Amino acid sequence: MYYNLSLLFVYFFLYAIIGWMCEVVYCSIPEKKFINRGFLNGPYCPIYGVGALIIIMFLMPYVSDPILVFFIGIILTSTLEYVTSWGMEKLFHAKWWDYSDHKFNINGRVCLLNSFLFGLLCVILMYVVHPIVNDLVNSFSAFWIQVIATIAAVFFVSDLVESTRETVSFNKKLGSVYEATTELKDHLKEKGITTAHEVTAKVRDLKDGTLTEAKDSAHHLIVSLTNRISENKVINRYSHRRIMNAFPKMSHLNHQTSLEIYKAFMEKNKAKHTKIDAN
Incomplete structure (x- = not known):
């Protein structure tokens, strides 16, 4: 049981880091300066970790059809982004991102451009990134998976508590x-x-x-x-x-x-x- 949870958390943590890296590159290049994206202090964005696990779980049965993966991916990621935006607004009384100046947005929480990009990322995730990550994770023994997950969880929870306090x-x-x-x-x-x-x-x-x-x-x-x-x-x-x-x-x-x-x-x-x- 602990191994299964550890394995799941390792996937979550790796994809949270990969998502953070993508966000940093996407936001830092236009601004010409480093921007540490995300709610937490560390180099990870939990929404990407959760999103990746949801995408893999729901889209694996459709992996033979890239077009279907793209469109279902858009629906899943846009729903997750909208719910996350709404939840953080209710918790902290702030709207953390706003796409109101983008065409075809829904309450400023999601927009067509980002949804389209997320759809492309879902395709890249399923056919390029996940096979590599899967091979990497499976190269570790059950013991090391549990050790890595435990250490990562301690850092993550500590960061979550501190970032919430901040x-x-x-x-x-x-x-x-x-x-x-x-x-x-x-x-x-x-x-x-x-x-x-x-x-x-x-x-x-x-x-x-x-x-x-x-x-x-x-x-x-x-x-x-x-x-x-x-x-x-x-x-x-x-x-x-x-x-x-x-x-x-x-x-x-x-x-x-x-x-x-x-x-x-x-x-x-x-x-x-x-x-x-x-x-």
């Missing part, structure tokens, strides 16, 4: 940004700063993050806001920046304005530290 921290941080912005809202309005776009623009325009640099009262208010964000204990700059880089089109159901302001703050903070390191 995401909860991220949501709390957005809440604190909302509170700070709300407290300064009336004062900002008095200075002609009435929209979130204007606030984020002011944050990006700051030359320094200290109150001693305040040139006028409006500038003073924006610096006060950034100082409030910095002083709050609910902050993990690396993990929060990774989340925003991994999901650049993320939108928050409750604190979208706070998300935009926090993004501006993190960009400014990163630029400031880069300048310091360069000097």
